[in-house]
Amino acid sequence: MKLWPLSPATGTDQSTTAPWMPLRVVARAMCCAVGHTAPAASAAINARINHFRETGFVARGGAPITGGALYEVGAWGAERLGLMLRTVLAEAMAGQPGIDTRTVAILVLGAEPGRPGMSGNCLAEALAAILEEMRGEGRQFHARGALCVDGKGGVGKALAQASLSMAQRDGPAYVLLAAVDSLLDAGAIEHYLDQERLATKSNADGFIPAEGAAAVLLSRAEAAAPALWIDALASTEEAWRFGADTPVRARALTDAMRNAAQAAGCEIAALDFHASGMTGEGWYAREVSMALARCMERKKAQFPHLMVARSVGETGAASALLTLAWLAALMGHPTHSPGRAGLLHFAGDDGRRTAMVVRYRAAPPAS
Incomplete structure (x- = not known):
């Protein structure tokens, strides 16, 4: 599957001007600090449980930084992103034996260019390795796959692109939209510490850096089931x-x-x-x-x-x-x-x- 880039946005996202049709979530997948599957992660979130722990990163003065890291995972960098992405792609498709993967396009959302930490190139390498593994296993996906590096706020562009792709004559019947990211990276930690944006003992007005991945299998087709x-x-x-x-x-x-x-x-x-x-x-x-x-x-x-x-x-x-x-x-x-x-x-x-x-x-x- 050849990855095709999404058009860069100027002002209002170009993709949001395309005809929109409602999208149905057919299947879901999650991998994060509180669970490596959707049922496990959802149960923890519903119960307001967290897995925040001290990380190997330290704030000014030497105090450990608290983060939301995946547990019992020893891989780092592109390998770690690949592990999370592979996990959610597999979970989202696991319960769909009746769907021909050739009718499914994979669209992956990652961090925006220029953000310190995990780069788009790192994610591109991880995705390419996963697609190569799938081809080796005899699984072919629709040719209209894409890598969208537009960050958290760019989910709208990715969803609009998914809808547009399925509307085209030769488009896929489904889009498997996945996202993966990690702020537990030395470059990201250093950057956000300098901006005083991380939650530390001396800064209550900050966020807890974490990592995770998720995926939703999308369709424009109606279904009887809610x-x-x-x-x-x-x-x-x-x-x-x-x-x-x-x-x-x-x-x-x-x-x-x-x-x-x-x-x-x-x-x-x-x-x-x-x-x-x-x-x-x-x-x-x-x-x-x-x-x-x-x-x-x-x-x-x-x-x-x-x-x-x-x-x-x-x-x-x-x-x-x-x-x-x-x-x-x-x-x-x-x-x-x-x-x-x-x-x-x-x-x-x-x-x-x-x-x-x-x-x-x-x-x-x-x-």
């Missing part, structure tokens, strides 16, 4: 950057939320909950609060905020798909579901903002 549907999607570009002299305005996230709700034909106040990739940083919390205050059409007594980072830490590009994979089961739970409709939103350091409306149901509404 499933999580991504009904609408919007991506925007924020001019503000961390460390800027100007305060957070949340203009892009506000636009993304409003556009997603409009595309879904609903009010944000009519949704049951919202979920995000928010970590422990104050700027992120302020941005979310400002955007919701502007977008909420009327006062709402409760609007629960779900965050996988409470259990898994900051997993970068993997955050959005870990959230989707978790909700794919949780929203259908008979007693613990947060609701049947929610708003998801994600923000990346590079300015990308994505919002989507998801619903748990049997089929999308008639057009």
Whole structure:
């Protein structure tokens, strides 16, 4: 399978202007600090369990940095990324024996270029090795595979590309969208320590660096069985950057939320909950609060905020798909579901903002 690059974005993501059709989550997979499979990780997140431990990295003064690392894994670098990616790709396809892999395109989301730590080249090497192994095992996937290095906020571009790919005449019937990332890297740790963004004993306004991977098998086809549907999607570009002299305005996230709700034909106040990739940083919390205050059409007594980072830490590009994979089961739970409709939103350091409306149901509404 030859990997084809996604078009670089300028301003609003080019891919988000393509016709959008709701996407159904057919299968899911997760690999993170609290579990190496979706059922194990989901159970831990539901119980608000974490696996935060002292790492081999140290803060200024020599105090160990707490992180969310995979347990009992000795590989590092490209090998470690490859192990996580291989794990979620295998889990997502394991329960789909009736699907011809030649109708499935693999799309992988990784960290944005220029971010310190695990590079796009590192992920490209890991993915190439996995695809070579699959070919050796006689498994062929659809030719429209891609590597998308747009980070956490770039999940909107990746989803839009998945929808567009399946809409084309020679496109795949399914897209296996995976994401993998790690901030437990010397370059990343040093960078975020310098920016005073890591949670340490002297900095409560920081995030816990972590690593993880997730995957969702997507289809545009309807099905009788209930499933999580991504009904609408919007991506925007924020001019503000961390460390800027100007305060957070949340203009892009506000636009993304409003556009997603409009595309879904609903009010944000009519949704049951919202979920995000928010970590422990104050700027992120302020941005979310400002955007919701502007977008909420009327006062709402409760609007629960779900965050996988409470259990898994900051997993970068993997955050959005870990959230989707978790909700794919949780929203259908008979007693613990947060609701049947929610708003998801994600923000990346590079300015990308994505919002989507998801619903748990049997089929999308008639057009």
